Amino acid sequence: xxxxxxxxxxxxxxxxxxxxxxxxxxxxxxxxxxxxxxxxxxxxxxxxxxxxxxxxxxxxxxxxxxxxxxxxxxxxxxxxxxxxxxxxxxxxxxxxxxxxxxxxxxxxxxxxxxxxxxxxxxxxxxxxxxxxxxxxxxxxxxxxxxxxxxxxxxxxxxxxxxxxxxxxxxxxxxxxxxxxxxxxxxxxxxxxxxxxxxxxxxxxxxxxxxxxxxxxxxxxxxxxxxxxxxxxxxxxxxxxxxxxxxxxxxxxxxxxxxxxxxxxxxxxxxxxxxxxxxxxxxxxxxxxxxxxxxxxxxxxxxxxxxxxxxxxxxxxxxxxxxxxxxxxxxxxxxxxxxxxxxxxxxxxxxxxxxxxxxxxxxxxxxxxxxxxxxxxxxxxxxxxxxxxxxxxxxxxxxx
Numbered sequence: 136x137x138x139x140x141x142x143x144x145x146x147x148x149x150x151x152x153x154x155x156x157x158x159x160x161x162x163x164x165x166x167x168x169x170x171x172x173x174x175x176x177x178x179x180x181x182x183x184x185x186x187x188x189x190x191x192x193x194x195x196x197x198x199x200x201x202x203x204x205x206x207x208x209x210x211x212x213x214x215x216x217x218x219x220x221x222x223x224x225x226x227x228x229x230x231x232x233x234x235x236x237x238x239x240x241x242x243x244x245x246x247x248x249x250x251x252x253x254x255x256x257x258x259x260x261x262x263x264x265x266x267x268x269x270x271x272x273x274x275x276x277x278x279x280x281x282x283x284x285x286x287x288x289x290x291x292x293x294x295x296x297x298x299x300x301x302x303x304x305x306x307x308x309x310x311x312x313x314x315x316x317x318x319x320x321x322x323x324x325x326x327x328x329x330x331x332x333x334x335x336x337x338x339x340x341x342x343x344x345x346x347x348x349x350x351x352x353x354x355x356x357x358x359x360x361x362x363x364x365x366x367x368x369x370x371x372x373x374x375x376x377x378x379x380x381x382x383x384x385x386x387x388x389x390x391x392x393x394x395x396x397x398x399x400x401x402x403x404x405x406x407x408x409x410x411x412x413x414x415x416x417x418x419x420x421x422x423x424x425x426x427x428x429x430x431x432x433x434x435x436x437x438x439x440x441x442x443x444x445x446x447x448x449x450x451x452x453x454x455x456x457x458x459x460x461x462x463x464x465x466x467x468x469x470x471x472x473x474x475x476x477x478x479x480x481x482x483x484x485x486x487x488x489x490x491x492x493x494x495x496x497x498x499x500x501x502x503x504x505x506x507x508x509x510x511x512x513x514x515x516x517x518x519x520x521x522x523x524x525x526x527x528x529x530x531x532x533x534x
Contacts, residue, residue, distance in 0.1 A: 198484075209269060342395065357390065376405070411427050427449055430486040
């Protein structure tokens, strides 16, 4: 009798556990990537190749580039954390005189594509706004709300830092369409870049649903990261690609958001994108690890038959020096990065990259020489035909 009751209990128990397990599994998000893009999806690769490098900023100790393009096609190039601005209305062929913005703080650029406003957003609660394609700017005070543990706001122990990260984006395809989303980092516990605290630092983002007046700091991505990049896929997933200060395998750190940039999950590393080790000064480690701020953009879907094609920019000397500024391309939503082309062979460092709907790509980067990675901030303007030209065997799968 006891055996029958026990067996019956065991069967019911297994049924209940199986039911709930199946229910939980059914609710779990399952990422299914669409087929990768092919040459047939990108007809502009058949155009005549275009490539040119122009020196834009040569002020003493100039650093920290950011570049964006507006819906009207105006290219906005920024340096020194948004304090220096130059603009172009002819695909980067000619540029305006230097404009110096006077504000307190260090910021990064984002274009609000719902109203064409251009913003320089700072983590200290200051915002500069242009409503006329970068000709004039006005200063505003903004509200930045902290994350769940009280960090990120200007009055917190570790405010969010937007400077040195890639430019922000306007979300277009998910449930948070119209949201402004900017990559940033939290330098916990005290808001400083002390090496003994690198393991407490982490990348994050902040977002605004009211055109930049109120911002919310997001949840973190992997610890030990800093100076991030992000892009939105056509299904609304936000892809986050991070510099890692402490990874001795030099691989970029990846994370994904399914809620418009509030929470980042599915942490992983990138096999193809490897970082430099310079300047080799982490005094607590035995192997070089430092990485470099990089650029990231998803090409406009008008150019790619609605396929998600990413471009990434950084120095290319894994574990080594800041040299060989290079642009990579992924046709499969960052699963692989087999296509690449060098832009500048000598010293180089931070970069920012954007693309226009007419097929032109703009890479703003710190350009040095054989003596070091710094000196000027220059812009490389090129089309996809130039980028893909030496990669034809890879694209056709014949290499």
